Amino acid sequence: MSGLTTIAVVLLAASAAASYWSPPSDPGLQSADLSFLRRPRPFPDTPHLVVLPGKRSEHLDRALQRVQEAAPSAVRRGLGGSRRFALVPPVRQALTAALEDEGAQLTEMDCQVLQHAARTSSTCVLPPWPVAARNIPASSWIMRSAARIIPDGARWQEEWLAEYRAMEHRPLRARARFLAGLLIGALRLAWTTRQNHGRR
Amino acid sequence: MPPFRVTTAVRAVLQILLEDPGRSHYGLEICDKAGYQSGTVYPVLARLETCGWLESCWEQDPALREGSRSTLTRPRRRYYRFSADGAAAARNLLAASPQPRSASRWNRPAEGEA
16 A cells, blocks of 8 residues: 555545645645545545555554544534535544654654645535535635635635634624635735745 | 834734743734734734744644544634744844834823823
8 A cells, every 4th residue: 555545544535525625735745646636536425534454554553543533523414414524623633643643653655644634634625515516605715715826825724714713703794804804915925925935 | 134024014913922922822813912904914924934933833632632532623723933033033123123103103102291
């Protein structure tokens, strides 16, 4: 089993949400061949979390086990029992924590793959299943649009999403102002981050 | 000279962070305290992070470290804090650069007060 296959184990629905897939926030991994993640899942009725048989190593197995344990709390069911994913924080955090504990024992490739999954799986805003019937909230659309013009936009989108979700108790006006600010400031942020990428 | 333009927003963000340089702050908190919109604060944070004055990291969920399920109901926040020499550089900058005209007008003591 190649290292990149492992990502399929932990990325859950990321591959299902093809149009939601954001490029890796780690520039070093942007050139990696991750095209398989954009493919629609071949078997829509199979569980979203698939653990491939066989152990690569004790430590990787333990790390994946922890991720698997975190996954059920992330799975939500929508109307009519359709699968709905809000996967991301628990799974990603399980990945990060597992990496911190087991990382030293894993191979470099395994580490890289898991780190990539920890960074990027959270940045997929996962829609209700099926993708065609999803109803995207305007806030997600605005944040995604703003992040799209920014290099390393996945990181910013994730950060804004966290802040926006924390604003749930605030009045609509405050939330709208926050979103409007992001849209207006996205150009400036894109300019700043592009300059930095240029310098690197 | 810092490698960026010192605007009133930059000053405000630095002042907020300098109130407690050892603590990590998240973006929304800085927006609220500084009174600037998200579209102003995030580019400032990006600029300060790029020049090495700030460091950022994702929020850690302590529940996961203990092996239990995550208690977070939202995505993780990004936290910003001063780097090792960032706080000193920020203090120097604020001390050295003149107050913006509008700010100095407001901060000027009223006649007869001094």
